[in-house]
Amino acid sequence: MNETIVFAVISLSAIGSISAVILYFVAQKFKVIEDPRIDIVNEKLPGANCGGCGLAGCRAFAEELVKTGDLSKLNCPVGGSETMRQIAEVLGLVAEEKDPLIAVIRCNGSRANAPVKVSYEGASSCAFAHVLTAGESGCPNGCLGLGDCVVSCQFDAIYIDDITGLPVVSNEKCIACGACVTACPRSIIELRKKGKKDRRIFVSCINTEKGGPARKNCQVACIGCGKCVKECAYDAITLQNNLAYIDHEKCKLCRKCEPVCPTGSILELNFPPRKEKAGETLKTTEPVTVE
């Protein structure tokens, strides 16, 4: 046999064996022991990487869950309680049942309710328009309708209604990741309890001006009269800075506050129509369309 070939085979095998030994010891030294449960938990997660849980992605969420072993503070809004239950099984814990949330647009300043006074033709970004101007209707708190929330939504759950000029959140698609809440420069969007059969009651206004100036720009603005506060039997409504706020944790959806609101700024969604009492006047505000 050719001597060269023999020499090559021998030297290569020698290098290979020495490297194998070195690699073995290096591998021992730098061994990373990962909890196998992380992979199992990760598989249960939806893999949307939306950041709705407050962590960098699904993997980071899984790691955090396994590391802390505490389910009370962490929640995957996309998977909801079903996913959390499955994860709890893997980790041998009990998941707390959490009410599903949904993004709620707290502005009803549609083109009919808050007529356009000036026209804005700058860059179509709410963030910039908010810096530059109070908005087309003049309300300093109202929705600018340029769709920063739509752009931020990874789940295609928000669109801008052509007629009202306001964003509409889809009951089915919204998973309450909270991306739109951060994107809105005016903090109009809030995550609230989705409610049984998607029934919700909330004050659809965040204007803190006094009654007069607020109504000047928008006929459905909250004027801070406090009638709803008096009406509420559960202490769920508070009044601050001329603005009423309904606490969704305390609200029992009794529907008593909605009819007393003189401006119609309290909205109730997806409730069956009320039985009309004799002598009750019809409201002039336009009905709210919800998908």
Next chain:
Amino acid sequence: MKTFKLGGVHPEENKISANKAIEVFPLPEKVYVPVSQSLGAPSKVVVEKGAVVKTGQLLAKGESFISANVHCPVSGKVTRIDDIIDSSGYKRQAVYIDVAGDEWEESIDRSPDIIYEISADRDTIIKKINEMGVVGLGGATFPSHVKLMVPDGKKAQYLLINGVECEPYLTADHRLMLERGEEMLIGTAILKKALGVEKAFIGIERNKPDAIEHLSRLCAKFKGIEVMPLKVKYPQGGEKQLIKAVVNLEVPSGKLPIEVGCVVNNVGTAFAVYEAIQKNKPLIERVVTVTGKSVLNPANFLVRIGTPVSLLIERAGGLPEDTGKVISGGPMMGKALTSLEVPVVKGTSGILIMPGQESKRTTVLSCIRCGRCITACPMGLEPVLLAQLSESQLFEKAEKEKIMDCIECGSCHYTCPAGRPLLDYLRLGKNKTGLLIRNRGKK
């Protein structure tokens, strides 16, 4: 001819009101004086509702280092201290005054005689400028006394007086130089004395030959003040551009002009300084150009602060039928008003009425990477990149690309063939990056 090197554009000049002499605007019936009229912290109101006030009386006191006093521009009665809608549509605190007569504070010298001799010393000048609420009248409204306090270790070498007025349409500074040239030069001499500099230059663009000639002749009487004619180019009125054009020095990124030994003041400011020091008169009126292609009588008015813009337009022949936009300031950097009841403030240099068709923005098309915005940028930035970074909210990257150096002159937007809203995104980026930097400082 001298000018700055980097970038710049030359929009149509349209100085329609250049031949109209300054007209003293009649006293309005009501004025609304916003409390915050300068850069920096808002001032604190020192009068109460129902108080009877005299012209020149202090209305609001600037309490922090960068803030300025606001004085009563008329005499009458304070009816309300309430919010008023400003040019942005947001509400700001203002003092509402019903005008009655025209009674001035006794300390103010109202005679037309020109006082040449400067008796006040440096500290008195700075103190008085602060007291009289003088701010930069070029538009940025930076409190003037702060500019005069040269920080330790720095030395002012040149005083530059900005008579460039590079914004199209505006002629307020031009008329002031022609009609109050002498007072303005005394103001310059006062500023010179306060800074302790030997040399002052007055930068004027070549499209104002009468002002150049007039001031050059007057300058013979004043030692160390020289008129510097400049080539017509926008934005030559920018502080850093003017320094580059006149004394050929470059202000380093993120630094103030004092870094290269320069202090820049507007001609309007120099005039206000003259009145404050020699006449004891606070800043309560300013020259405002009311102009536009379809305006019946374009004019330059000497207006009391707080007068509603609607009155100015009425006097200039009323709002033309084809009005598209009413802009406070010039067409390049001005801001469209959302209401005509907005009062004139210290920073209002002009009211421009744009006809409908001309005021509309063009349709936004895709960027074709032509690089015209980069050629036009007088600060040597890449507006296209910065706008993209700010649109995708990468503000830290934008900071590295020097977004904070942007002077918001709008040359990029003006020159963009695709009509992209570059300046809008740059402004957003500056706003957010500034916030980022300030928050970092807090930690």
